[in-house]
Amino acid sequence: MRISRRTVLKGAAALPLAAGNPGFAALAQLAPAVPAASELPPILFVHGNGDHAALWLTTLWRMESNGVSRDRMFAINFTDPLARADDTKAEPNKSSIEDQRRELGEAVQELKRRTGASRVALVGNSRGGYSIRGLIKNGGGADVSHAVLCGVPNHGVYAWDAGLDNEFNGRGPFLRGLNEGDCEVTPGTAFLTLRSDGMDKYAQEDGRFVGKPGTPTGVTEEGPALKGATNLVLGAIDHRETAYSPRAFREIYKFIAGREPDRIAITPEAEVRLSGLVTGTPGGVPTNRPVAGASVEIFRVSADSGERLGSAIHTSQTGANGRWGPAKVDPTWHLEMVLTSAGSPTTHFYRSPFPRSSDIVHLRAARPLGPADAGAGCVVLMSRTRGFLGLPRDIVLFNGKEPSDVKPGVPGDSLSTLRLSAAETGRPVGALFNEERIVTRAWPASENRIAVAELTY
Template sequence: MKLSRRTILQGAGSLPFAVASLRMGALAQNSSAAGSSEVPPILFVHGNGDYDALWMTTLWRMESNGIARDRMMAINFTNPSARSDDTVEQANRSSTEEQRRELAAAIAELKRSTGAARVALVGNSRGGNSIRNVIKHGGAGDVSHAVLCGTPNHGVFALDDQLGSEFNGRGTFLRGLNEGDSEVTPGTAFLTLRSDGMDKYAQPEGRFIGRPGVPTNVTAEGPELKGATNLVLGTIDHRETAYHPRAFREIYKFIAGREPARIAITPERTVRLSGLVTGSADGVPTNRPVAGATVEIHHVDPESAERRGDVVFRSKTGADGRWGAAEVDPTSPLEIVLTSPDAPTTHFYRSPFPRSSAVVHLRAARPFAPAEKDAGAVVIMSRPRGYFGLPRDTVLFDGREPADVHPGVPTDATATLRLPAGEVGRSIVAQFNEERIVARAWPASENRIAVAELTY
């Protein structure tokens, strides 16, 4: 069934690490109210190249509605990026079978830790592929609800070439999932959430996937499934199908069977942060822990980004890559400095954290580009839980719309500002709708990059 918002007002060897990450993520996220025992435990599944930290605001909203932290987990796939050909081994990338095994182990761990017979799964993008794969191949009895947010259920493209791609609607993997009169597995309740034309991976023309002018044979309806409840959320982007407040409402309502009591995040008086330091291998992001990285936290002035008081926290990661826990002021913006081996020192500027979290994961900024060799400073504005949409959103970086953010269908999650040497040290304002972050421009000559990382 399809419901439109317009008419009614998204390998076996790696298993131990994936499950360990789940345990610590669950511990990080104490209930703000008595847990709702009738709501099944919920496991959140990130998308291609991503990590579990993207679910942080969703976890906060769940907690604010009384879902206990120890009844929620978010998986961190070891190698989150898909192979070019699912059947051909590719360094630092995972097959659909490897993703299935890691997710199955995570489901077993959540069932064990909660004593529940079944769990609910919520996935964004590629995460939905893994959810469907595990349910179809023996996991239906373990899963009560499956929410697929912006999942390319019929492909990012449906063509007769690249048939080994996990994202080809005519390829072996998706044809196997979609075969039969119904595209869902009996015994599990399915919900799909999609955009009304603003998802860059559900477009009829291939310019957003590097094939301009080529028909993809995919439409905005591509994420829907025969046999599921299919809901259109409006002009949200690919990631917002999972992480937007509108998506949260539908996720919660479908799993809990009632409207959420609140959409806003309820603040905590005491906020403790921790997370995982990860990195990239040959330019491919992984969720493997990085040892020997230093994490340092400062409170900063909201208007100048100058540091206030003494350092709040400093530690070096061990073999598990974990940092924290750091107790921070929930009313103060933060500067989190990551010094990671063989990477630029990265100064993350963040809005105040309203609640505690153990998924404040850190990955060093990408290396300087050749065009930046003469720059005095490089500052990046980053939106991990969505894309910048122009003219849909207000996006201002240092007082103007970024030139590297394209209008129309939202496709860009970062914008970059390159400053001359004479402007090193000054404050830079990053504004996205109602969220405003002030960063400072650090000298590129010292191998430093600043990142204004948006929460919403």
């Protein structure tokens, strides 16, 4: 049985599927008993390859809006989130399978200590699911009540004879070890997998998303499903939306709580406080290592023009721990966050209103201006971190037009770049993604400045 994209687009709810194998249904687990929101196990959220904790921002807000206490949730920030090309060979600022598993294990123990709980629930996206499965399989299952694996390439992004020590190779020793036997999950922990109906860039039969167009990957859209787990197909969502979308939130909450959430919408707070980390990209590698001596300024801006409304409402400088804030803002304000750090472009982040408080509003400077930007008077980026920019699936307009650098079909681009002439410095630039609209200002590239319309949803 399979849910068609047509059915999904008509608004039908996704159903648990047998993932292409009749044996999956027989091994699927029963939902846990129904606890009150205050009785849910503490939840630890685990980000994916090259990412950071802030991607779980809206998920945490939705959890809080359903009565889950903020102090019973935690989103890990792996020190070096990017995987090595060969897991057996060290690379600067990249992590091994064992590095990730060790850091996750430490985070589980800390969350247990902080809450007094005997077990926690783990929710992971993409590579984050590898560390979850590895931890549970290697003796950590007694600490984990639930494991929710969102868009995790459980059978590899590809399955090739070459590059067997890459952790994303389904034929390599790492994934073969996790998937050996008739049941691919560890008894004693309830497993749920969430996947896309063919729109996940890392669950494709063709290798174009891993640099080999026309070469069969050896995996299919059913790759994230596991024998022995409850396996759900969520519809025409992309790789990141398997974790960070409202649709994914419903299933994450329902699996852990044993009942439907009371609401999907985020309930605003009267007073909002924001803080986070400033992290760096040494050698061009994204890390979650703190950056000291960076300055963060926050301005309230016009929703229609991006123009500043008065002086800075917050100014801070990071210490050795890389933290900025806290800043007190109104939940209706559109914001400009200006990050200045040595060796990086001054980055002007334009953000939609923050309806709730958060201490994981993490900031990384935009990529350096490069040869492709030569001659541009201004460079403006449109960035969607919790999903991809899908054409024609989504309404994506940048400066009033569909961006030409976003490829249609399976969503695979999360960033679009707009280059303007020097004569256009200071003018407003609109970024529209479905119902979210952000207006930036164009800053001069000659001053090593970049503007970013960073989408929240």
